[in-house]
Amino acid sequence: METLTLRPLRADDGDIAGAIFFDAVHRGAAAHYTPEQRIAWAGASPNTAGWRTMCVDVDGFMAERNGEPVGFMTLDANGYIDLAFVRSDVAGTGAGWRLYQAVEARAEDLGIARLTTDASLTARPFFERQGWTVEREQTVQKGAVALTNFKMAKRLARRP
Structure with a gap:
């Protein structure tokens, strides 16, 4: 039986976070972005060096399936x-x-009233299913390559 667990994102998660990001962009987003766009977004090969510093002092969660990292999500202050x-x-x-539920609960615990993100074409439907709304469509330049994403937001209900 497969078990999915969550844990806090750790400073030493950089390599695996970089690998998950690379796979999510190059395979998971393939239906929405061209190969040229995916290379502009995530590079032509995994680059974990930058991810090592990204995972230091970041608030977020790592999902593990049977102990193997399979996804992550971050939240800033x-x-x-x-x-x-x-x-x-x-x-x-x-x-x-599951990652989103943990991040939203963390935001509520911190007293954050409104969440925002810049969602890809791939992620937009996911966030909409969680009650988010699109504020505007955006074009992001990565060198000479244009990528479409969406500024999205969700107002959180205050807990009693």
Whole structure:
């Protein structure tokens, strides 16, 4: 039986976070972005060096299936979800939903009233299913390559 567990994102998660990101962009987002766009977004090969520093002093969670990392999501002090990625082979299995529920609960615990993100074409439907709304469509330039994403937001209900 497969078990999905969550744990806090750790400083030493950089390599695996980079690998998950690379897979999520190159395989998971393949239906929405061209190969050129995916290379501009995530590089032509995994680059874990930058991810090692990204995972230091970040608030977020790592999802593990039977002890193997399969996805992660981050939250900053202003309620911005910067990174939300799951491996392509676990997309649609509930790992992203579990990560999101943990991040939203963390935001509520911190007293954050509004969450925001810049969602990809791939992530937009996921966030909409969680009650988010699109504020505007955006075009992001990565060198000479344009990528479409969406500024999205969700107001959180105050707990009594």
